[in-house]
Each structure stands twice: as C-alpha cells, then as structure tokens.
Amino acid sequence: MKDSNPSPRQIRVPILTRVEGEGSLVVKLRGSAVEDVQLVIFEPPRLFEALLRGRPFSDVADITARICGICPIAYQMTAVQALEQAFDVRVTPEIRLLRRLMYCGEWIESHALHMHLLQAPDFFGLESGIQLAEQYPMEVKRGLRLKKIGNALLEALGGRAIHPVNLAVGGFYRLPTAPELQALIPDFEWGLTASIEAVRWLAALPFPDFHCRYDYVAMQHPDEYAIIQGDVVCSDGLRIPHPQYETHFEEIQVPHSTALQSRRLPAGQPYFVGPLARLNLNRARLAEPALRTADEIGWETPCHNPYQGIVARGLEVVHAFAEGLDILRGYRPHGPARADFTVRAGEGSAVTEAPRGLIFHRYQVDAQGRIQFAKIVPPTSQNQAQIEQDLRQLLEPELLEQPDDQIALECEKLVRNYDPCISCSTHFLKLHLVRQ
Amino acid sequence: MNPAACDRTRPGKLIVGIGSPHGLDQVGWRVAEGLRNRLNDDWQIRLAAVPLDLLDWLEPLQELHLIDASVDLDAPDDWAPCQRLDWPHPWIAELPCRATHDFNLPRVLQLADSLHLLPPRVTLWVIPVGDDFGASPTEPLGWGPQAVAGLESADSDVGRRGDHAWGLEQRCQAAATVIGRELSPAGNRPTTQTAAGPPERQNHA
Numbered sequence: 001m002k003d004s005n006p007s008p009r010q011i012r013v014p015i016l017t018r019v020e021g022e023g024s025l026v027v028k029l030r031g032s033a034v035e036d037v038q039l040v041i042f043e044p045p046r047l048f049e050a051l052l053r054g055r056p057f058s059d060v061a062d063i064t065a066r067i068c069g070i071c072p073i074a075y076q077m078t079a080v081q082a083l084e085q086a087f088d089v090r091v092t093p094e095i096r097l098l099r100r101l102m103y104c105g106e107w108i109e110s111h112a113l114h115m116h117l118l119q120a121p122d123f124f125g126l127e128s129g130i131q132l133a134e135q136y137p138m139e140v141k142r143g144l145r146l147k148k149i150g151n152a153l154l155e156a157l158g159g160r161a162i163h164p165v166n167l168a169v170g171g172f173y174r175l176p177t178a179p180e181l182q183a184l185i186p187d188f189e190w191g192l193t194a195s196i197e198a199v200r201w202l203a204a205l206p207f208p209d210f211h212c213r214y215d216y217v218a219m220q221h222p223d224e225y226a227i228i229q230g231d232v233v234c235s236d237g238l239r240i241p242h243p244q245y246e247t248h249f250e251e252i253q254v255p256h257s258t259a260l261q262s263r264r265l266p267a268g269q270p271y272f273v274g275p276l277a278r279l280n281l282n283r284a285r286l287a288e289p290a291l292r293t294a295d296e297i298g299w300e301t302p303c304h305n306p307y308q309g310i311v312a313r314g315l316e317v318v319h320a321f322a323e324g325l326d327i328l329r330g331y332r333p334h335g336p337a338r339a340d341f342t343v344r345a346g347e348g349s350a351v352t353e354a355p356r357g358l359i360f361h362r363y364q365v366d367a368q369g370r371i372q373f374a375k376i377v378p379p380t381s382q383n384q385a386q387i388e389q390d391l392r393q394l395l396e397p398e399l400l401e402q403p404d405d406q407i408a409l410e411c412e413k414l415v416r417n418y419d420p421c422i423s424c425s426t427h428f429l430k431l432h433l434v435r436q
Numbered sequence: 437m438n439p440a441a442c443d444r445t446r447p448g449k450l451i452v453g454i455g456s457p458h459g460l461d462q463v464g465w466r467v468a469e470g471l472r473n474r475l476n477d478d479w480q481i482r483l484a485a486v487p488l489d490l491l492d493w494l495e496p497l498q499e500l501h502l503i504d505a506s507v508d509l510d511a512p513d514d515w516a517p518c519q520r521l522d523w524p525h526p527w528i529a530e531l532p533c534r535a536t537h538d539f540n541l542p543r544v545l546q547l548a549d550s551l552h553l554l555p556p557r558v559t560l561w562v563i564p565v566g567d568d569f570g571a572s573p574t575e576p577l578g579w580g581p582q583a584v585a586g587l588e589s590a591d592s593d594v595g596r597r598g599d600h601a602w603g604l605e606q607r608c609q610a611a612a613t614v615i616g617r618e619l620s621p622a623g624n625r626p627t628t629q630t631a632a633g634p635p636e637r638q639n640h641a
Contacts, residue, residue, distance in 0.1 A: 030490040069485060069486055116548075117539070128543075129539075129547060130546045130547045130550050132549045133547055133550040133551050136552070137551050137552075140547075141551055142553060144491050144492075144551075147492070148491070148492040149489075151489075151492055152492075162486065163485070164490070208560070304595065
C-alpha cells in the first residue's frame with residue numbers, strides 16, 4: 001500500500017562547483033513530489049550600489065569593474081553608457097566600434113573558459129576540467145588559447161585584462177595605436193578557424209533530452225548582433241526601449257538568497273537571459289562565419305534545450321572573432337579619444353549584453369557629477385528564478401529514483417548551463433529597518 | 437643590457453606575483469615587484485589577479501616561480517618570511533586557496549601539468565600573513581620573537597629593528613630578499629643594485 005504521507009527527503013548540494021562565487025542547492029522532496037527547490041546564494045552581499053553613492057561619476061567604471069573579474073567590461077560599459085545618457089554625451093562611431101571590439105574580447109575569454117573548463121566536463125561524465133584536459137588535451141589547449149586571445153585584446157584596449165582601466169565616460173582615456181591592434185590580427189585569424197572547430201566539437205556532445213518553453217529576453221538591434229545598443233525584446237513579442245526596463249522587470253528578495261531575483265511584470269514569471277536567449281532572438285544578425293557554422297551543425301532556432309547553451313556560447317565566440325577581425329583590419333585611429341561633455345544633474349540608464357546575459361544599470365547624478373542613486377541588475381540575478389524552475393522540471397520521478405548523489409550531480413549540471421556568476425549577483429541587500 | 441635578455445630563442449624565467457592591490461592580498465604583488473631590482477634581465481616579472489591568468493603565460497619556460505600570500509600556513513618553519521614549495525610538493529594541493537570558478541592555484545597547476553605546460557622547475561613561494569586579511573599596510577602584523585629570531589638567522593641583511601611588529605612593507609622586503617638570494621646566485625645579480633638592506637623601522641605609536 002502506498003504511503004499517503006511519505007517522509008520528507010532532502011537533497012543538498014552544499015557547494016556548487018565550477019561556478020563563480022559561493023552558492024548551494026536545496027531540494028525538498030516528499031515521496032515523488034518536489035516540495036521546494038532553492039538556489040541558495042549565501043555569499044555575503046557586496047553593497048556596490050551603496051558604495052557608489054556620493055562618489056564622482058568618473059569612479060563608477062573602476063568601482064563597478066570590481067563586481068566581476070571575468071566580466072568587468074560588461075559592468076564598465078553599461079555604467080559609462082548610462083552616465084553618457086545622463087550627461088547627453090554622443091560618442092563617435094569610431095569609439096562605438098572600439099567598444100564593440102572590447103566587448104568581443106570579453107565574450108571570447110569568458111565563453112572560452114566556460115565552454116572548455118566549466119561545462120564541457122559534464123558531457124563526458126568527468127569531474128573537472130583537469131580530467132578533461134587529460135582526455136582531450138588538444139581541445140582544452142585550443143580553448144585556453146582562445147581565452148588567451150580574448151584577454152590579449154582586453155589588455156590592448158583596456159590596459160589590462162582583469163579590471164581594465166581605459167574605458168571612460170565619453171569614450172576611452174587613450175585610443176590604441178594601429179600597430180597595437182594590428183598585432184592581434186594573426187591571432188584573430190587563428191581564433192576564427194579554431195572557434196569554428198570548437199563549435200563542431202561541442203555540437204557533437206550528447207545533450208540530455210530536456211526542453212522548456214522559455215521566455216527569452218535579450219537586446220535586439222536592426223543592423224547588428226546586439227551587444228551594446230538595442231531595444232529589449234522578449235520571445236513573446238514584447239519590445240521596449242531600455243529606459244522602460246524597470247516597468248517590465250522587477251527584482252524581489254527571497255529569504256534563501258542574498259541575491260535579488262528578477263521577474264517579469266505583471267505576472268511575475270521567471271525569464272531567461274544569456275547566449276541561448278540572444279541566439280534565439282538574433283540568429284539572423286550573426287556574422288556570416290557564425291551563421292554558416294550554425295547552419296553546418298544543424299543548430300535550429302528556437303532552441304529550448306538549456307544544455308545547448310554551450311553551443312550558443314561557441315557560436316558567439318565565432319561571431320566575436322569574425323566581427324573583431326573586421327574591426328581590427330579596418331582600424332585607423334582618428335578623432336578624439338573622448339567626446340566633450342558638460343557635467344550636469346540628471347539620470348541615465350543603459351543595457352548591454354554581458355557574457356551571461358542582459359545587464360541593466362541606472363544612475364542619478366547631481367550637478368557636480370556625484371552619484372546619488374545607483375541600480376545594477378546583473379544577468380545571474382535575472383536567471384535565478386528560471387534556474388529554480390528548471391530544477392523543478394528536471395526532478396521527475398525517474399530521476400528521483402536515483403541515489404541522492406546522482407540527483408545532486410544532475411542538478412549541478414543543469415545550473416552550470418547558465419554559467420552563473422554568484423559574486424556578480426550578490427551586490428545588494430534589501431534592509432528592513434523596524435523602528436519602535 | 438644582459439645579452440640573455442635579447443635571446444628570445446631561450447626559454448625564459450618567469451616570476452608571477454598573485455594577489456591584488458588591496459590589504460594583505462597585495463603581498464604577492466609587492467614581493468614580486470620587490471624582486472625587480474634584485475634580479476637581472478633573464479627574469480620576467482608579472483602580476484596575476486587570479487591564478488587562471490597563469491595559463492596565458494606558460495609559453496616555453498625554464499623556470500616558473502609563483503608568489504602568493506597565505507593566511508593559514510601550517511608549516512614547521514612558519515617563522516620564515518616565506519615558505520618554499522617545489523612542485524609537486526604535496527602541501528601545494530592542501531593549501532587553503534580559493535579563487536574564481538574553483539580554479540585556485542593548486543588546480544591551475546594541476547591543469548597546466550595535465551597539459552604538459554609546466555616548465556621543469558616550478559616553485560611556489562608562500563608568504564605567511566596571519567589571519568588579519570585586509571589589514572592596512574601600516575599596521576603591525578605581529579611577528580613574534582621566534583619569527584624575528586628565525587628571520588635573523590635566515591638572512592642577516594634583514595635585521596631586527598627592536599620591536600617584533602613589522603609592517604607589511606618590511607615583511608615584503610624580507611621575503612623579496614630571501615627569494616632574490618635564492619634565485620640570483622652571486623654574479624648573476626644586477627651590477628647597479630645591491631641586495632636590500634634592513635627595512636626602515638616604522639613607528640607604530
């Protein structure tokens with residue numbers, strides 16, 4: 001006779017591995033029913049928004065870069081663009097192109113790391129990138145070289161790969177010389193070919209048969225694969241200019257996480273940001289080599305299998321090398337490094353596409369250019385609720401019959417699809433002050 | 437200039453300081469920087485913010501020396517300004533390291549080893565800094581009498597200054613002196629520089 005009230009069972013992944021930052025998973029089960037799934041983020045809040053208040057606007061790019069060592073450009077770029085909106089600064093087309101190039105460098109280094117050392121081991125039943133390196137040394141070395149080229153580009157444009165220092169409101173502090181960028185062309189030519197080979201390797205991985213009808217959210221631009229400019233679009237057809245972002249998306253606090261979780265308004269449903277969302281919404285705008293590679297491997301959109309995000313990352317690396325190579329070949333420095341502007345009181349916001357997905361910043365500044373208010377919504381915060389929803393779907397009766405260790409491992413693999421950056425997401429803590 | 441510095445066909449020698457500009461985490465960088473004047477042009481010195489940076493720099497090398505701070509070095513001779521661990525010393529895998537994406541220093545070295553990227557000689561120099569991570573460089577770090585006595589016997593150039601509370605600067609100088617002497621045998625040092633003298637005493641009122 002079936003027990004009508006089976007005893008509870010709890011699956012714990014005490015520390016998520018191969019992700020940035022510190023988090024854990026708790027799954028509460030009763031019989032074959034999933035009672036609760038929590039992506040528990042216990043990394044202490046880092047309070048970046050509060051740290052920015054009262055600081056001069058020129059500090060913002062340097063401070064926000066510290067939110068993440070893997071994707072500092074995303075924070076810097078979004079911050080300077082938001083402040084440029086506040087000061088009504090128009091950057092030149094040359095600066096805009098260099099900024100796209102810089103972002104390509106960050107996509108390359110971040111995606112190459114995740115593809116080869118963080119997620120790929122999951123598909124071979126291996127515990128780590130070290131084990132993968134023993135079995136697939138050529139592929140791992142190729143991935144490391146791809147990553148190195150991304151870092152080299154960031155060094156050339158930003159002064160250094162980790163927390164670059166060259167991006168400024170209005171442009172750059174210094175434009176790179178033509179020889180500095182042209183020196184990267186041979187590496188980018190190699191990288192374009194190597195990244196296509198990497199995609200072919202990834203496309204042959206054994207992907208789990210797991211599909212969800214996701215609500216994808218990404219930027220979209222009529223003329224390019226959106227990275228630093230464009231409307232915010234959703235797979236259900238919503239299209240909004242970025243200043244309306246907060247009208248359609250909100251952050252909420254959940255008790256089990258020091259990071260805020262984002263939901264779509266008005267219904268409050270989770271949504272999906274990142275390479276898979278971008279590819280599904282913008283495939284036609286990929287650079288030709290990436291589009292050709294997607295066709296060659298038979299990668300169809302819309303793709304609703306989150307494990308295929310590793311292929312989406314690979315295709316974006318191909319795109320970044322192709323676009324980067326075009327920019328490098330055509331680069332002739334001219335014009336000012338920075339646009340002139342007058343500091344004034346105002347408010348500005350911006351969205352860009354970080355490696356892990358859409359990122360939103362909004363700032364208010366006073367007449368002296370000091371920050372009065374800051375809001376930063378990183379991609380991992382936006383994906384958290386979706387991750388929890390995915391886990392609920394993953395935990396079907398067939399999987400629940402497995403030993404706890406196996407269930408935990410499958411949950412971890414699913415989380416790694418999102419390449420979560422927990423350190424990025426724990427930048428804020430909502431404080432309730434009770435006065436008696 | 438040393439002719440060897442121009443010989444790009446010869447595998448190089450690389451020193452990497454690991455850390456950041458902040459608090460006690462800056463120790464790795466400062467010790468590495470402190471070696472610039474103590475070694476000749478054969479040596480390349482780089483600063484890494486995360487151990488993963490290393491993987492970008494492992495072109496053919498003769499030697500790789502890594503310098504990092506440790507808040508919890510439990511070694512028999514932990515009075516020394518630095519602890520030398522030659523790869524693959526079993527302690528390296530046990531070091532209490534943390535880093536982005538789980539790629540701490542031991543794991544990065546393991547990965548590089550798996551890919552046969554490591555040079556014949558890899559040495560990790562660990563600088564014990566106590567557990568007050570984030571302390572100001574001007575604050576005394578509180579080496580005890582045993583540590584100072586040990587340091588005096590280890591290197592006569594790094595003298596005792598009366599109190600036992602050395603600041604971060606002195607400790608970095610001490611470590612750089614010891615490492616510099618190890619890496620730069622007599623006759624292989626810069627001709628214009630001498631080994632560092634005793635560190636200046638700081639007033640800790």
